[in-house]
Amino acid sequence: MTKTIRLKIPQWQGGNNPTYSLGSELLSWLAPKNDQQKEIEVPIPVFEGPLEKENGVTAQSIVAANVDRTAEVIAEETPDKIITLGGDCLVSQAPFDYLHGKYGSDLGIIWIDAHPDISTPAIFHNEHAMVLGNLLGQGDPVLAEKVQHPFNAKSILYVGLQQPSPDEIVILDELGINYQVQTEKMISPAEVKTWLKENEFSKVVVHFDLDVLDPKEFRMLYFAEPGVEEYGAAGGKMTLAEVKEIMLAIAEQSEVVGLTVAELLPWDVQNLQKLFSDFEIFF
Amino acid sequence: MTKTIRLKIPQWQGGNNPTYSLGSELLSWLAPKNDQQKEIEVPIPVFEGPLEKENGVTAQSIVAANVDRTAEVIAEETPDKIITLGGDCLVSQAPFDYLHGKYGSDLGIIWIDAHPDISTPAIFHNEHAMVLGNLLGQGDPVLAEKVQHPFNAKSILYVGLQQPSPDEIVILDELGINYQVQTEKMISPAEVKTWLKENEFSKVVVHFDLDVLDPKEFRMLYFAEPGVEEYGAAGGKMTLAEVKEIMLAIAEQSEVVGLTVAELLPWDVQNLQKLFSDFEIFF
Secondary structure (H helix, E strand, O other), rough: OOOOOEEEEOOOOOOOOOOOHHHHHHHHHHHOOOOOOOEOOOOOOOOOOOOOOEEOOOOOHHHHHHHHHHHHHHHHHOOOOEEEEEOOOOHHHHHHHHHHHHHHHHHHHHHHHHHOOOOOOOOOOHHHHHHHHHHOOOOHHHHHHOOOOOOOOHHHEEEEOOOOHHHHHHHHHHOOOOOOOOOOOOOOHHHHHHHHHHOOOOEEEEEEEHHHHHOOOOOOOHHOOOOOOOOOOOOOOOOOOHHHHHHHHHHOOOOOEEEEEEEOHHHHHOOOOHHHOHHHHHH | OEEEEEEEHHHHHHHHOOHHHHHHHHHHHHHHOOOOOOOOOOOOOOOOOOOOEOOOOOOOHHHHHHHHHHHHHHHOOOOEEEEEEEEEHHHHHHHHHHHHHHHHHEEEEEOOOOOOOOOOOOOOOOOHOOOOHHOOOOOOHHHHHHOOOOOOOOEEEEEEOOOOOHHOOOOOOOOOOOOOOOOOOOOOOHHHHHHHHHOOOOOEEEOOOHHHHHOOOOOOOHHHOOOOOOOOOOOOEEEEEEHHHHHHHHHHHEEEEEEEOOOOOOOOHHHHHHHOOOOHHOO
């Protein structure tokens, strides 16, 4: 029998925003119930004050310890499939590494994200933007070193990618990742199926960064914080319906053995909780 | 010792939108934890298909039965204070009626809402817009008849009220409710305290319809449904900070013995749940 586990990883340090922890709690609450899927919470240090940079990376040692702890949980459980409920994007590192070790060259990665996540400490400081680089054995050398089964650039397909920065384009080219910027036109479900078929990926891991979604349609995102008008990076352009069609196409062609959902930022939930904390009757 | 209970009432029929049920679930999840406050869920029929009008009111007999069931739960518990987590606005009816019976003329009502909620079946069809009318012994005669301890129009203070419709203005005048339209300027915390003091309300019930909030700041609202540009009524103008200041002022002057939080519509949570229902790996 196939063993699927759920990892709840309320990691926020990789994006330097404690609200990612609340996002993980909420994802765990709203995900479909399934008694056959054991949910394990990976213990993550809670917010106690501002984080410091180490080697140019925010909270590098904390994030590294979180990855180690996640890998330990997975090693104890030896699942066939892993659902990961983040937390920031870095939560994919340990599960995807483990699944690559298990399935080898049969395994492709579909990265549904507005951003390429191949940054390095030379161009950026938050680890969540480096996770795919780490999984390729590049990214942040300290974190990349932990990857036991690095992926090949040919194993990666971006869905929903927006215009990378000039620095990111240099790295994408160095890594040899074939990518399409999907601002005007999304990759189609048929193209995704063709890619899986041609590369003979019978298994696939899917990283679903919610930032890929259009913040006008879905607002529990970095790019939809109430009162904030300008952001330092491009927001997503994908609709919920497009994500659904892509996911259905993937499942038709290949077996999804890993799914990460990351970067939920439930601003309104947080604001209501904050308001209620001043309502005497609750206490 | 003071006994405070929480009523979770996933009633949606009063607003004819099943999403109100999810709002109640989410409110229960996000509210401050307190083991001293027993939470009781009032059983409410779930969505099975479109509702029908009876005597010009959507699902009148179902809503009436929900009020009866709520009153029964309260009668069994005989609490001193009630926190009600809706559900649509009608959920305030049974708790406020009970508390009025308990505290009599010491009890004022503060209705934090963009809308006056004094409609009748002659001008509108959804019961959630009639709840304050019912509590005054008017509103929908079938529901008003259930109120054991009708309030006086002098016991009501609106906070955050927006421009009522011409039909509503006629009813407000007939009822003799003194109201301020607060589109340009909100009532101040000091004015709220003065009103409580001058009327000698040592106890107060607060109805907090989340619709009072500005939908640009808080999006889990009727007036912030993704993709919808126009609405048939006025949205709220209040900020979260203003609600906080009002609530603190109320608690300084008087004892809050009842609080309803109503009309949470968590569109993004619902949309994500819907999307996940097509992700095979969860099942």
